[in-house]
Amino acid sequence: MLGVAGIVALFAFTGDPSGPERVPSGLAPAFDLPTTDGRSVSLADYRGENVLLYFNEGVGCDACFYQMVELEENSDALERLGVSVIPIAVNRMEDVQRQLADFGLRIPWAVDESKEVSAAYGVLGTGMHAGLPGHSFVLIDGSGKILWDEAYPSMFVKTRDLLEAMGPSLS
Numbered sequence: 435m436l437g438v439a440g441i442v443a444l445f446a447f448t449g450d451p452s453g454p455e456r457v458p459s460g461l462a463p464a465f466d467l468p469t470t471d472g473r474s475v476s477l478a479d480y481r482g483e484n485v486l487l488y489f490n491e492g493v494g495c496d497a498c499f500y501q502m503v504e505l506e507e508n509s510d511a512l513e514r515l516g517v518s519v520i521p522i523a524v525n526r527m528e529d530v531q532r533q534l535a536d537f538g539l540r541i542p543w544a545v546d547e548s549k550e551v552s553a554a555y556g557v558l559g560t561g562m563h564a565g566l567p568g569h570s571f572v573l574i575d576g577s578g579k580i581l582w583d584e585a586y587p588s589m590f591v592k593t594r595d596l597l598e599a600m601g602p603s604l605s
Contacts, residue, residue, distance in 0.1 A: 460579070460580060461578050461580070462555075462574045463477075463555060464477050464578075465477055465544075465546075467522065467544040467545060467546055468545050469544050469545065470530055470531045470534055470543045470545065471542040473542070475544050477578060481576060481577075483516065483576050484515070484516050484517045484518070485519075485573075485574050486512070486519045487574065488502070488505070488520065488571055489522050489568070489569075490522070490523060490567060490569055490570075491523075491524075491561055491562070491563065491566045491567060491568070491589075492523030492525040492530060492533070492566075493523065493525040493529045493530060493533050497589040498523075498569065500537070500590065502519075502521050502537070502539055502541065503537055503539065504593055505519055505593055506539060506540060507593075508593035511593060511594075511597060512593075512597075515597065517573070520544055521541065521543045522551065522567070523543055523544075523545060523546070524546050524552055525545070525547070526547060527547070530543050530545055552567045555570075555583075557572075557585070560587075561585070561589070562589075568586075568587065569585065569586045569587070569588070569590070571583060571585075571586075571596065573600050581600070581603035581604070582600045
């Protein structure tokens with residue numbers, strides 16, 4: 435019989451098998467979201483470029499923000515592969531802005547308060563909470579095609595491991 439710790443560990447390594455259907459391939463759903471720097475970002479802005487969407491639980495999930503610290507610290511490796519990162523959180527704009535300041539993050543975050551974009555990409559409920567995105571990445575090429583996606587229930591992945599996982603999709 436699995437105790438609570440066993441169930442939590444099992445979930446952490448396997449994810450929720452009854453969770454939402456992921457968007458594994460095909461054309462990426464279009465979006466236009468406000469960003470924490472007072473602008474907006476859309477997938478169309480990246481036509482001709484590779485973009486990595488980073489969906490996360492956001493405010494209250496320190497691991498989600500430490501993930502972005504890790505990605506910012508390794509931005510040169512991402513740039514060498516021609517990959518731009520768009521972090522996406524579902525919280526209130528002012529709450530995300532406050533967390534970015536607390537963590538010293540520079541890259542603006544897109545804010546999906548309605549959760550429509552997160553739902554379109556199938557990332558809601560892929561982590562520890564049914565109504566929030568899991569720690570999910572979606573790699574999209576310059577033509578808008580999804581090349582790779584992965585949810586990381588562990589809530590953190592080293593940049594080198596992330597690059598290794600998505601690397602074959604960039605070849």
